[in-house]
Amino acid sequence: MPQDEAAFAKFYARHVDTVYRMCYIRMKNQMDAEDVTQDVFLRxxxxxxxxxxxxHARAWLLVTASNLCKNAMHHWSRTKREEVEDWEATLGTTASPDEVSAVMSAVMGLPDQYKTVVYLFYYEGYSGAEIAGMLGKKESTVRSMLHRGKKILLKALGGEPYAEAGR
Structure with a gap:
């Protein structure tokens, strides 16, 4: 295997799961998520x-994935999306399947502006400042979007606002 191919193979192996999860959350089904993931890595x-x-690569990949998902959703907006079948297997979580399904359905039900920010913050562990830089927004805007997204999620999941200690 040539050196460039080996370097790309290692790069792909390090980042494919992260990109796929982002695409899966946005696209809501395996086939579309795989297509967009492939497009991201082709780029x-x-x-x-x-x-x-x-x-830099992780930020570039996630922003590119988000943009390609947005473009694909716009293109396919009239096509009905499949429901998520097995979040536990996809995300590798230890929560019960019902809990995972409820949370992920709620995240997928968020408006796009909140969905991306919530995903980057809670699933990928980026800070508000990092997300602001990736999305070209002010950090205060990102914090507001996180707050609003969290309120929507809590309401959708039947939780109490500010149920977390200290928030």
Missing amino acids: AMQQPQLWSDDD
Whole structure:
């Protein structure tokens, strides 16, 4: 295997699960998520400078995935999306299948502006400042979006607002 192919294979292996999860949350079904994930990595193949810079690469991949998902959803907006069948297997969580399904359905039900921010913050562990940089928004806007998204999720899941200690 040539050196470039080996470098890209390692890059792909490090990031494919993260990109796929982002796409799956946005696209709501396996086939579309796989298609967009493939498109993201096809674009990444043209950017060899990304392959060795994990911090920049991860941000670039997630922003690219988000944008491609948005484009695909716009393109396919009249097509009915499949329901999520097995979140536990997809996300590798230890929560009960009913809990996972309820939370992920609620996240998928968020308006797109909140869905992306909530995903990046809670699932990928990015800070508000990092998300702001990725999305080209002010950090205060990202914090507001997280707050509103969380309120929507709590209401959808039947939780009490501000149920977390200290928030």
